[in-house]
Amino acid sequence: MNEIIGIIIAAVISWLNFVLIDTWMGLPEAPGVKGAEVIGRGIQKRGGDLAGGFFQGNIVCSPDASAGTLLAAIGCFAIGIPEGGFVAAILVFFGNRICADPGYAGTTGALTITVIIAATSYIGLTPEMFIAGMMIAILTIQGLHHPSSSKLLGKIAKKMGRYTEIK
Numbered sequence: 001m002n003e004i005i006g007i008i009i010a011a012v013i014s015w016l017n018f019v020l021i022d023t024w025m026g027l028p029e030a031p032g033v034k035g036a037e038v039i040g041r042g043i044q045k046r047g048g049d050l051a052g053g054f055f056q057g058n059i060v061c062s063p064d065a066s067a068g069t070l071l072a073a074i075g076c077f078a079i080g081i082p083e084g085g086f087v088a089a090i091l092v093f094f095g096n097r098i099c100a101d102p103g104y105a106g107t108t109g110a111l112t113i114t115v116i117i118a119a120t121s122y123i124g125l126t127p128e129m130f131i132a133g134m135m136i137a138i139l140t141i142q143g144l145h146h147p148s149s150s151k152l153l154g155k156i157a158k159k160m161g162r163y164t165e166i167k
Helices: 003-024 036-045 050-061 065-078 083-098 105-123 127-143 146-159
Strands: none
Touching: 003 050, 003 065, 003 105, 003 127, 003 146, 036 050, 036 146, 050 065, 050 127, 050 146, 065 083, 065 105, 065 127, 083 105, 105 127, 127 146
């Protein structure tokens, strides 16, 4: 498979994997760890959505599905499929406990992307493509324009019934 096309496909898959899992696990509903509320409120002050800001704050302050997805792709590249993904899932699980994060979004993201990488390897997608794709996916949420990306995340949270009730 052409590398550019593979990276684009991997970026879309990775983005959907981590955004849907993190939303489903409730990241937009409330700050789960210290610092996430400060980030969420800061994004809101700049014209962003509070639920999307909580989502962004939670993924900055604790290894959630974005970190799990990236680390599993790196693990699959470095150690192999599926062993690398499973090692990454274990490391993310312990990372969440160290951060006093009560959730399992990062572990879930690592496990699901490991299965996805294994399945898509049959059509030519490689772990390297998922590493690059996940970097692009994270850039769209954390690196371009926080207020805009928080509004998109807020809309997704509303559709999934995970919008914050905090004012």
